[in-house]
Amino acid sequence: MDRRPIGVFDSGLGGLTAVRSLRSILPGENLVYFGDTARVPYGGRSPETILKYARQDVRFLRTFDLKAILIACGTVTSTSLEQLRRENDLPMLGVVEPSCRAALAATRNRRVGIIATQASVRSGAYERTLRALAPEVTVLQQACPLFVPLAEEGRTRPGDIVIETVAREYLAPLRGQGIDTLILGCTHYPLLKEVIAGVMGPEVALIDSGEESARELQRLLSASGGLGEPRGGGAIFCVSDRVEDFRHLASRFLGEDVGDSVRRVSVEDA
Amino acid sequence: MDRRPIGVFDSGLGGLTAVRSLRSILPGENLVYFGDTARVPYGGRSPETILKYARQDVRFLRTFDLKAILIACGTVTSTSLEQLRRENDLPMLGVVEPSCRAALAATRNRRVGIIATQASVRSGAYERTLRALAPEVTVLQQACPLFVPLAEEGRTRPGDIVIETVAREYLAPLRGQGIDTLILGCTHYPLLKEVIAGVMGPEVALIDSGEESARELQRLLSASGGLGEPRGGGAIFCVSDRVEDFRHLASRFLGEDVGDSVRRVSVEDA
Numbered sequence: 001m002d003r004r005p006i007g008v009f010d011s012g013l014g015g016l017t018a019v020r021s022l023r024s025i026l027p028g029e030n031l032v033y034f035g036d037t038a039r040v041p042y043g044g045r046s047p048e049t050i051l052k053y054a055r056q057d058v059r060f061l062r063t064f065d066l067k068a069i070l071i072a073c074g075t076v077t078s079t080s081l082e083q084l085r086r087e088n089d090l091p092m093l094g095v096v097e098p099s100c101r102a103a104l105a106a107t108r109n110r111r112v113g114i115i116a117t118q119a120s121v122r123s124g125a126y127e128r129t130l131r132a133l134a135p136e137v138t139v140l141q142q143a144c145p146l147f148v149p150l151a152e153e154g155r156t157r158p159g160d161i162v163i164e165t166v167a168r169e170y171l172a173p174l175r176g177q178g179i180d181t182l183i184l185g186c187t188h189y190p191l192l193k194e195v196i197a198g199v200m201g202p203e204v205a206l207i208d209s210g211e212e213s214a215r216e217l218q219r220l221l222s223a224s225g226g227l228g229e230p231r232g233g234g235a236i237f238c239v240s241d242r243v244e245d246f247r248h249l250a251s252r253f254l255g256e257d258v259g260d261s262v263r264r265v266s267v268e269d270a
Numbered sequence: 271m272d273r274r275p276i277g278v279f280d281s282g283l284g285g286l287t288a289v290r291s292l293r294s295i296l297p298g299e300n301l302v303y304f305g306d307t308a309r310v311p312y313g314g315r316s317p318e319t320i321l322k323y324a325r326q327d328v329r330f331l332r333t334f335d336l337k338a339i340l341i342a343c344g345t346v347t348s349t350s351l352e353q354l355r356r357e358n359d360l361p362m363l364g365v366v367e368p369s370c371r372a373a374l375a376a377t378r379n380r381r382v383g384i385i386a387t388q389a390s391v392r393s394g395a396y397e398r399t400l401r402a403l404a405p406e407v408t409v410l411q412q413a414c415p416l417f418v419p420l421a422e423e424g425r426t427r428p429g430d431i432v433i434e435t436v437a438r439e440y441l442a443p444l445r446g447q448g449i450d451t452l453i454l455g456c457t458h459y460p461l462l463k464e465v466i467a468g469v470m471g472p473e474v475a476l477i478d479s480g481e482e483s484a485r486e487l488q489r490l491l492s493a494s495g496g497l498g499e500p501r502g503g504g505a506i507f508c509v510s511d512r513v514e515d516f517r518h519l520a521s522r523f524l525g526e527d528v529g530d531s532v533r534r535v536s537v538e539d540a
Contacts, residue, residue: 038319039309046512049308146432149419162435242316268538 002226005030005236006217007061007069011053012040012152013246014188015072016253018095018210019235022070023256025214026221028229031236032064036267038240041148042075043117043186050119051080058084060238060267066090067226070217072210074186075117078125091220098212099183100129104137106205107181111138113174113204115196116185118143126185140177144170144189151188154249158194167192171199183207191253237262272496275300275506276487277331277339281323282310282422283516284458285342286523288365288480289505292340293526295484296491298499301506302334306537308510311418312345313387313456320389321350328354330508330537336360337496340487342480344456345387348395361490368482369453370399374407376475377451381408383444383474385466386455388413396455410447414440414459421458424519428464437462441469453477461523507532 008015008022012035019033034057036042042050054076061069068091071077071084077094085092103112114126121143130139146166150156155163174182182200184190187210197206221227235258239246243262250258278285278292282305289303304327306312312320324346331339338361341347341354347364355362373382384396391413400409416436420426425433444452452470454460457480467476491497505528509516513532520528 038315044515045308049511146419146423146425149416153416155416162432165432165435241319245314 001228002067003030003228004065004067005032007032007034007064007066008072009034009036009057009061009069010073010187011036011042011075012148013249013253014148014151014186015210016250017187017190017208018070018072018214020254021211021214022217023235025218026227027233028231029233030228031233032061032066032238033235034061034238034267035246036240037242037246040152041117042073043119043148044145045119047079047119047123050075051083054080054084055087056267058088060265062088068093068217068221070213071095072187072213074209075119078116078120078123093213093217093220095187095209095213096125096129098216099185099207099209100126100133102212103181103183103207104130104134106207107137109178109180110134110136111140111177111179113140113142113177113179113182114185115142115144115170115174115182115189117148118145120185126183140174140179142170142174147192148186148188151191152249156191156195158198163192163195167195167199171196175200179204181205181207184209235261238265240265240267271498272337273300273498274335274337275302277302277304277334277336278342279304279306279327279331279339280343280457281306281312281345282418283519283523284418284421284456285480286520287457287460287478288340288342288484290524291481291484292487293505295488296497297503298501299503300498301503302331302336302508303505304331304508304537305516306510307512307516310422311387312343313389313418314415315389317349317389317393320345321353324350324354325357326537328358330535332358338363338487338491340483341365342457342483344479345389348386348390348393363483363487363490365457365479365483366395366399368486369455369477369479370396370403372482373400373451373453373477374404376477377407379448379450380404380406381410381447381449383410383412383447383449383452384455385412385414385440385444385452385459387418388415390455396453410444410449412440412444417462418456418458421461422519426461426465428468433462433465437465437469441466445470449474451475451477454479505531508535510535510537
């Protein structure tokens with residue numbers, strides 16, 4: 001048994017969708033979450049900028065004695081996972097491979113769509129991973145740059161004409177292409193699941209990348225004997241900007257009150 | 271005559287609306303523009319984070335030998351102008367006071383509205399400045415957090431249902447309150463001028479904070495004998511992230527091709 005905490009990070013609130021899954025699948029694990037709210041969003045930035053920010057995020061998380069890190073961010077995983085793995089001597093999991101495996105298990109017609117940030121789409125990481133696992137699969141990608149700001153502003157409700165219009169626009173090229181599976185390749189997107197499902201229709205399976213990576217982490221810890229207690233785990237939330245703003249939305253996204261467990265930290269000098 | 275360049279900065283593209291005005295009012299001045307595109311947007315961040323970023327922006331600009339700095343950003347002006355002035359021994363101009371003066375010159379019924387970022391509204395800087403200049407004026411404020419991401423994504427056209435809906439929502443509390451003057455308290459907002467004018471109607475005067483601060487700078491340089499050549503000024507554009515993304519949108523916003531005059535720089539270590 002390994003009682004050390006698991007580190008989880010994202011550019012902002014999105015990674016909380018992975019935390020929610022982790023809390024439900026592994027309720028005994030202790031978690032340290034970092035959301036880089038002073039520099040959110042990452043998805044429109046260059047690979048070099050994202051790697052720089054991600055290195056600082058990891059360096060901060062490693063001030064805790066962690067047993068693993070979950071990169072709960074599609075943008076960081078797509079652009080920086082390999083480099084971060086080379087630089088760190090602890091298990092590090094991203095969201096790309098678990099969701100690609102889940103998509104291939106779900107698709108029947110071998111036509112898979114991916115929606116993600118601009119940086120993730122440009123990196124080609126999802127497409128490369130899918131093709132490496134199943135060369136015959138047809139892959140369609142679409143960047144959705146406004147999804148993160150809209151989700152961070154809480155515009156996630158079906159019927160909201162703003163998010164509905166933006167979603168219909170972004171998803172139009174994927175509809176009619178006959179995909180039966182769609183990877184939500186950014187951990188913010190599960191917040192928009194209902195809206196996206198409404199546009200894509202019930203015949204398209206949606207793959208939640210945060211949830212799939214939480215399951216993968218469970219398998220990994222289980223296989224290596226690294227699981228913690230079966231229940232009673234705690235969580236610390238750290239952010240790089242206003243605690244109040246995070247607390248308000250986080251409780252909504254997490255489905256539990258984060259209360260006094262939120263701290264503000266500086267990671268730029270880390 | 272003073273041929274040294276004027277420094278101008280903003281979190282991203284918004285300050286280009288002030289640059290556009292400067293190029294038209296003072297076509298002979300040399301300009302150095304910095305847009306902090308690696309950390310845009312500033313408007314939802316805390317005062318401490320904004321001050322930290324602004325100090326780095328100023329430190330970078332001052333690697334040039336400047337005669338003045340125009341803070342072409344409502345958020346930085348609202349939260350950090352006084353502190354930056356104390357720390358720097360060159361004329362430093364913001365966008366708040368010039369636009370408040372212009373609004374007071376324009377209003378007939380003494381009811382003035384302000385739209386700005388969350389951070390600017392929280393700071394109360396516009397309201398304080400208006401009241402100091404004209405205590406009898408009624409001031410109404412409204413934060414518009416999605417305007418910057420939407421403008422940076424180029425969603426500025428009248429008829430676009432997304433920007434139209436968001437604008438109508440944000441502006442609803444100001445309509446019907448009988449204001450006859452509205453300060454666009456963020457330099458991104460002039461990009462949305464047509465949309466905002468369409469919602470507010472022709473009887474409401476819109477004050478462009480970038481334009482007003484460009485005029486104020488002209489007066490200041492003129493009064494101190496600090497004007498440059500009457501024509502033929504050049505401009506250098508510096509950004510903290512991808513040059514390509516900036517070049518594309520900047521040319522549209524500026525109304526002139528920025529071509530090869532864009533450089534990528536790092537300011538975090540400045």
